[in-house]
Amino acid sequence: MALEKVDLTKVKPYGDTLNDGMTQVSFTLPVPYGDESKEAARRLAIKMGLEEASVVEAKDLGVGYTYFVVYGKCQHTIDYSTIQVPKVEVDTMEKEEVEAYIEKHIGRDVVILGACTGTDAHTVGIDAIMNMKGFDGHYGLERYKGMEAHNLGSQVPNEELVAKAIELKADALLVSQVVTQKDVHISNLTELVELLEAEGIRDKVVLVCGGPRLSHELAKELGYDAGFGSGSYAEDVASFVVEEMVKRKLG
Amino acid sequence: MEIMDLIRHKYKTVSLVGMAKNAGKTVTLNRLLEEAAEKGITLGLTSIGRDGEAQDIVTSTEKPMIYLLEDTIVATTEDCLLRSDAKLEILEVTDYPTAMGMVVICRVKNEGYVEIAGPDTNIAVKEVAMSMLSHGAEIVLIDGAINRKTTASPSITEATILATGAVLSRDIDKVVEETIHQVDLFNLKPVEDVMVLGLAEELLENKSYGVIDQNGNVKTIDIKTAINSGTVIGRALDEDSRYVILSGSLVKKTLEDIMTITDAYKDVTFIVRDATKIFIGAKEWKFFEKRGFEIRVAEKINALVATLNPYAPQGYQFNPRDFYKKMKQNLSLPVVDVMLEEELDE
Numbered sequence: 001m002a003l004e005k006v007d008l009t010k011v012k013p014y015g016d017t018l019n020d021g022m023t024q025v026s027f028t029l030p031v032p033y034g035d036e037s038k039e040a041a042r043r044l045a046i047k048m049g050l051e052e053a054s055v056v057e058a059k060d061l062g063v064g065y066t067y068f069v070v071y072g073k074c075q076h077t078i079d080y081s082t083i084q085v086p087k088v089e090v091d092t093m094e095k096e097e098v099e100a101y102i103e104k105h106i107g108r109d110v111v112i113l114g115a116c117t118g119t120d121a122h123t124v125g126i127d128a129i130m131n132m133k134g135f136d137g138h139y140g141l142e143r144y145k146g147m148e149a150h151n152l153g154s155q156v157p158n159e160e161l162v163a164k165a166i167e168l169k170a171d172a173l174l175v176s177q178v179v180t181q182k183d184v185h186i187s188n189l190t191e192l193v194e195l196l197e198a199e200g201i202r203d204k205v206v207l208v209c210g211g212p213r214l215s216h217e218l219a220k221e222l223g224y225d226a227g228f229g230s231g232s233y234a235e236d237v238a239s240f241v242v243e244e245m246v247k248r249k250l251g
Numbered sequence: 252m253e254i255m256d257l258i259r260h261k262y263k264t265v266s267l268v269g270m271a272k273n274a275g276k277t278v279t280l281n282r283l284l285e286e287a288a289e290k291g292i293t294l295g296l297t298s299i300g301r302d303g304e305a306q307d308i309v310t311s312t313e314k315p316m317i318y319l320l321e322d323t324i325v326a327t328t329e330d331c332l333l334r335s336d337a338k339l340e341i342l343e344v345t346d347y348p349t350a351m352g353m354v355v356i357c358r359v360k361n362e363g364y365v366e367i368a369g370p371d372t373n374i375a376v377k378e379v380a381m382s383m384l385s386h387g388a389e390i391v392l393i394d395g396a397i398n399r400k401t402t403a404s405p406s407i408t409e410a411t412i413l414a415t416g417a418v419l420s421r422d423i424d425k426v427v428e429e430t431i432h433q434v435d436l437f438n439l440k441p442v443e444d445v446m447v448l449g450l451a452e453e454l455l456e457n458k459s460y461g462v463i464d465q466n467g468n469v470k471t472i473d474i475k476t477a478i479n480s481g482t483v484i485g486r487a488l489d490e491d492s493r494y495v496i497l498s499g500s501l502v503k504k505t506l507e508d509i510m511t512i513t514d515a516y517k518d519v520t521f522i523v524r525d526a527t528k529i530f531i532g533a534k535e536w537k538f539f540e541k542r543g544f545e546i547r548v549a550e551k552i553n554a555l556v557a558t559l560n561p562y563a564p565q566g567y568q569f570n571p572r573d574f575y576k577k578m579k580q581n582l583s584l585p586v587v588d589v590m591l592e593e594e595l596d597e
Contacts, residue, residue, distance in 0.1 A: 200499060203373075222396070
């Protein structure tokens with residue numbers, strides 16, 4: 001049996017067969033559990049562009065709210081062949097190579113501060129990059145020779161981070177934003193840039209943001225030197241920081 | 252009203268800053284491009300964020316494209332160069348890196364759509380602006396990004412335009428209040444006393460902090476930033492203190508800490524370099540004013556005009572006429588609705 005060829009210019013969800021568009025969505029509506037609410041969920045799914053939508057699960061959340069799981073067929077397609085996502089261009093070095101690079105090109109300890117800023121309390125991202133034990137077999141920056149890594153933890157106000165950066169003469173700031181509501185991470189991230197400019201140290205630090213909702217493209221708009229999405233490891237960030245320091249003559 | 256008339260022959264570098272994303276910066280920019288074309292002004296153009304991409308990367312809303320005429324000078328990045336449809340002659344490759352490649356200064360040879368992403372840091376922005384002037388631009392426009400405002404600093408650009416709009420809040424009064432606050436900050440007066448201004452400028456130049464007493468004696472405060480140093484600053488004040496010079500930023504907590512230490516701040520004027528150094532919201536600002544704080548700047552920002560966008564991408568809008576009227580009554584600078592000006596003029 002020959003496999004049907006995927007048309008990359010018209011990609012749609014796969015359920016049981018190619019291009020059947022089968023999609024599952026889940027959401028909560030602020031209405032009491034019942035037949036009316038199920039019908040409301042079904043109609044909403046149709047408005048979302050799902051054909052033959054059917055509510056396969058409805059759960060009473062109490063206080064007049066209901067949770068739904070809906071199946072349906074997505075009508076839309078995406079042209080995968082034209083998609084380009086800018087990524088951080090960095091020749092990732094191994095930990096030992098980064099350490100050698102620091103010794104050779106910078107010749108002193110590199111001071112790096114990491115923090116989850118603003119309201120964000122989810123340190124999983126910054127911990128994976130910074131912590132000694134690292135993540136997924138990749139040691140964190142705290143273990144790097146030639147790096148003085150400080151993890152300031154969660155919900156760090158931008159002002160605190162800036163004050164600490166001045167106190168410790170930081171070379172690089174890593175800011176993590178994992179979970180935020182209503183795009184508050186955007187204004188939180190720009191506020192940090194503005195504060196650094198006001199303190200006159202923006203051009204003296206390598207400024208990096210990271211998190212599942214941050215792309216490298218967005219980083220540019222925010223005023224950061226780089227943005228790392230999910231799937232980045234300590235050595236990616238470390239390589240970028242030390243190479244950028246040399247490029248900008250911050251050594 | 253022609254915005255270019257406020258700029259031409261007065262200012263060579265102008266920043267365009269927004270109260271928020273989707274406040275209408277790009278629409279304002281296009282308006283300026285149009286006016287410049289009519290008057291035959293050769294513009295230099297760059298952006299600290301991104302411009303000219305068809306879709307916004309934060310809100311996925313459609314963005315106005317940027318169409319540049321022949322001879323316009325533009326500073327953009329290597330990546331954007333490849334995506335632009337205008338023919339560009341490269342004048343200079345700078346050594347300012349960005350997340351999208353090096354900043355490149357070009358002249359438009361054949362008009363067309365251009366994607367723009369310029370330098371990231373204020374210092375680089377200033378250098379690139381100077382370079383565009385030397386390549387023949389009569390006026391250089393620096394477009395902002397999201398809600399970033401530090402390019403409005405007089406040490407970077409000579410004048411600024413503020414874009415504001417319904418996107419800030421569903422409550423029209425809140426939009427007006429926040430915009431008034433920003434305009435008031437931009438219009439903060441410089442210290443009048445020439446001797447004090449001289450002393451202040453000297454301290455600011457050295458990035459240091461200090462107190463000037465009533466006899467004109469300067470006592471430096473040994474801190475590297477005012478952030479978290481409110482108590483130190485408070486302790487440096489006594490009844491003879493008249494001015495405090497703060498080189499970096501001024502945040503809410505610094506003033507709060509000063510208040511817990513001493514009442515002497517009531518006879519003191521705090522001086523920051525310019526309004527972009529102030530990070531205090533509208534409500535807190537009023538509170539500090541009531542408690543007797545006086546804050547001045549060394550350099551005033553030349554805020555030329557506020558542009559309005561009554562539409563919000565969240566799907567609501569204000570009545571353009573009401574919005575325009577409220578802003579006009581409350582703002583101490585000219586106001587233009589860039590979306591519907593002709594209708595409002597009737």
